[in-house]
Amino acid sequence: MKTSRQRFQLATSSALVLGSMLALSAMAPAPAPPPPVPSSPFVVHQAVLFQSDALLKERLGGDGLIATFYLKQIETEAKKIASVAPRGEGCSGVLIATVRPGSPAKIWFAFPSTKRLPLPLRLELEKKLALVPAPIPTGGPVAMGLAFSLWGGDKESQEMMRQGPPVPDAWRLVMARSRKPGMPFDEMLSLAWPQ
Secondary structure: OOOHHHHHHHHHHHHHHHHHHHHHHHHOOOOOOOOOOOOOOEEEEEEEEOOOHHHHHHHHOOOOHHHHHHHHHHHHHHHHHHHOOOOOOOEEEEEEEEEOOOOOOEEEEEOOOOOOOOHHHHHHHHHHHOOOOOOOOOOOOEEEEEEEEEOOOOHHHHHHHOOOOOOOHHHHHHHHHHOOOOOOHHHHHHHHOOO
8 A cells, every 4th residue: 555655756756747748749849730621623603404493393303402412412523523633724614414214314514615624534524423323303304514614714615604504515416417496405315315
């Protein structure tokens, strides 16, 4: 059994050791802060609808939250992919997700000017974003998009997009070949994206 004096000495020694450790730790450099989370060069400006809001709600059901949630998932994944991609020339355009009953989603890109995504990045985005779980529409396809800028964007393209969203080259080609003015969207999409 320890005497009061021994307990006092032990407590005093422990306090001195603890005090010394605290003093030494105060003199040591603080640990480095964690590295900042890199911000993505992929910036979304707004959602873009290629069909009426009423039609989207009818085909997806509900109040539009399904489409909002899906676009948010697409945006998040696109930002992850873009944040690790080699830097390229700034561009602005629209990323379009199309979904139809019985098929996986298809991702399209549309640009109002000649400044576009580098092909390897575009192909990677198309492939990976098509894997994002998509809502299942009823009664026909749905198309919704995100107006975006990458690597600072392209001012000319952003200005052009204020006049209306661009459409993918494949859609434009189908409409030009059909020579059918006012072609219904579902018909155009079925020609541009055959099953």
